[in-house]
Amino acid sequence: MLKGFVCFGGVMGALKYVVIGVVVVVVLATALVLLPTLHRVPVQYVGSPGYEAFVPDGQTINYDGHTDPEGNLILSNGTTIQDVVWDGQYANTIIQNHNQIVQLNNQFVGQTDPVNNQPYVPLQDLYVIKGQVPIEQATINGQTYYVIEANNINPADIAGFYTYQGWISNFVEAMNTPGTYAAGLPGNSPVYDWTNITGTLVYETQLYQHYIRGFFGGSVLVQPAGTIIPYGYNANVPGGTPLSNIINPQQLYNSSS
Numbered sequence: 434m435l436k437g438f439v440c441f442g443g444v445m446g447a448l449k450y451v452v453i454g455v456v457v458v459v460v461l462a463t464a465l466v467l468l469p470t471l472h473r474v475p476v477q478y479v480g481s482p483g484y485e486a487f488v489p490d491g492q493t494i495n496y497d498g499h500t501d502p503e504g505n506l507i508l509s510n511g512t513t514i515q516d517v518v519w520d521g522q523y524a525n526t527i528i529q530n531h532n533q534i535v536q537l538n539n540q541f542v543g544q545t546d547p548v549n550n551q552p553y554v555p556l557q558d559l560y561v562i563k564g565q566v567p568i569e570q571a572t573i574n575g576q577t578y579y580v581i582e583a584n585n586i587n588p589a590d591i592a593g594f595y596t597y598q599g600w601i602s603n604f605v606e607a608m609n610t611p612g613t614y615a616a617g618l619p620g621n622s623p624v625y626d627w628t629n630i631t632g633t634l635v636y637e638t639q640l641y642q643h644y645i646r647g648f649f650g651g652s653v654l655v656q657p658a659g660t661i662i663p664y665g666y667n668a669n670v671p672g673g674t675p676l677s678n679i680i681n682p683q684q685l686y687n688s689s690s
Contacts, residue, residue: 476582478565483509484608487519487560487581488601489531496520496573496580502527506566506581507602509609514579518571519560521583523591526669527560530593533645534558541640548625549632556634556641557598558667561608563590563675592672592680595641595648595665597634604654604662608679612657615679616686624653624661624688631663638665653686654679661686 489504506514538555567582607613638650647668653661
C-alpha cells in the first residue's frame with residue numbers, strides 16, 4: 434500500500450509539473466503575441482509630398498495632460514478631415530495666434546478699407562505642412578479625434594499663414610497647383626484699388642501686421658490662370674527651406690488693371 438501511495442503521489446506530482454509547464458508556455462506565448470500590439474504606436478501618414486494645412490477652429494481640448502487646438506486638416510487633394518487635434522510643437526503658439534486673429538476680426542471686420550471703400554473681411558490663420566502628416570486616431574471623452582503628432586514633423590516643414598477665411602481651401606489648392614508662384618505686392622500696386630475682396634485683403638493683411646508680432650502681409654499667390662490670392666506670413670511658426678518660396682517671395686506682382 435505504501436508503494437502504491439508513493440507511486441500515486443509521484444504521478445500526481447509529475448502531472449502537476451506538466452500542467453504548470455503548459456500554463457507557463459501558454460502565458461509566454463500570449464505575452465509574445467500581445468507585447469508588440471501593446472507598444473505599437475498607431476500612427477499613419479496622410480497626404481502627399483505636396484502641401485497640407487491645419488485650420489484651427491477656436492476650440493481646444495485637453496489631450497495627454499495639456500491643452501491642444503482643434504480644427505480641420507485640408508489635404509493636398511482637397512479632402513478635409515474634421516475633428517483634428519494638433520499635439521506637440523507649436524500647439525500653444527497656434528492657440529495664441531488664433532485668439533489674436535479672432536480679436537482683430539472682432540475689431541475691424543465691418544469697418545471700411547480706406548483705399549477701396551469696401552468692408553474688411555475676416556482673416557483666418559492656417560498652418561501649412563510640407564509633405565505627409567503623421568496622425569494618430571484617438572478616443573477622447575467618447576469622441577473620435579485625429580491627432581496630428583506634430584513632434585514627428587520636421588519644424589522646417591511647418592509654416593504659418595493668414596488669408597481670407599472664405600478662401601482657405603482655395604489657398605491650399607493654389608499651393609498644390611503646378612505653375613502657382615508667390616510674389617510680393619508693390620505699395621503702388623493698382624490691386625489696392627480693386628473694389629472686391631482681393632483689393633480689401635491686400636490692404637488688410639498689412640493693416641493686421643501692426644497688431645500681431647510676427648505677422649507680415651502684402652504677398653499673393655499667383656495662379657496659372659492669373660487669379661491671385663493675397664496672404665500674410667506668420668513668423669511665430671517660421672518654417673524653413675521647403676516652404677521658403679511662399680514665406681519669402683523673390684519677385685513682385687505687377688498688374689496693369
